[in-house]
Amino acid sequence: MGFLSFFRQRRKAPDQSLSEAIQNIFGYQPRNVSIYKLAFKHKSAAVTIGNGHRHCNERLEYLGDAVLGSVVADFLFKKFPFKDEGFLTEMRSRIVSRSNLNTLSRKLGLDQLIEASKDGNSSGSSIMGDAFEALVGAIYLDKGYQFTKNLIIRNIIQTHLDIEEMMMHDINFKSKVIEWAQKERKEVSYNLVAETENSKKGKLYTIELVIEEDVAGRGQDFSIKKAEQHASRQAWELIVNREAI
Secondary structure, three states, X not given: OOXXXXXXXXXXXXXXXXXXXXXXXXXXXXXXXXXXXXXXEOHHHOEEOHHHOEEOOHHHHHHHHHHHHHXXXXXXXXXXXXXXXXXXXXXXXXXXXXXXXXHHHHXXXXXXXXXXXXXXXXXXXXXXXXXXXXXHHHHHHHHOHHHHHHHHHHHHHHHHOOXXXXXXXXXXXXXXXXXXXXXXXXXXXXXXXEEEEEXXXXXXXXXXXXXXXXXXXXEEEOOHHHHHHHHHHHHHHHHHHHHHO
C-alpha cells in the first residue's frame, strides 16, 4: 500500500467509525455521514465558515425538535384514542423533555459521539438532549420522514420508554418550567411576596413566578416548596396553551 492510499484510509477512518456507531445503535447504514457529523458538533466546537455562519448542530436541533414532536404527537394520538388534549400535551412534553432526552442519549451512547470544546463552555445540562434532537434531524434529512418515524417509535419509544410508568409519575411543574426556560433562554425567578400568620398552621406563603418581567404564576401554601409548585403549575399551563396556538 502506498503512502497516499494509507493517508486516504486514515482520513476516512473517523467517518467510518461514526457510520459504524450509527449502525450499531440503530441498525442501518447512513447514506450521508457528514450530516451525522454535524449533528454531534456542539456549538462550543463550532467552526465559522462563509458569511459568518457557525458550522454546528443548532439548525439540525431545530429541525429534529419539530420532527420528534410530530412523531410523538402522532404516536400518542393513536395509542390513547380517548384521552383529551391536556393529557396528550402533557405526555408529549414528558417524552421530549430535556431531562428525558439527556437520559436517552446516555442509554444510546450518544454522549460518546458529541464533539465539544473542553474549555468549560460546553457543560450545559442540555448538550446531550440537543444532540439527540440534532440526530433526529440528520436521520430525517438522510432517510426521510417515514423512516425516521418508524425508527423513533421502534428503537426509542417502544424500546427505551415505559409510557405507563411515565403516566403514573407526579408532575414536577417547577422542573418543567425551569427546563423550558433554559431551552428558550428566559430568565425565571420565584419571589416570596407575602407571609401570613396562621395560629393553627403556621405561615401561609405567597409565591410569584416571574418569567422575564411578567408574572406567569402565583401560588399559596404553608410550604414554600408547595407554593412554588402551585405557581409553576399555573405558569406551565400558560406555556402549553401558548405553544399550542
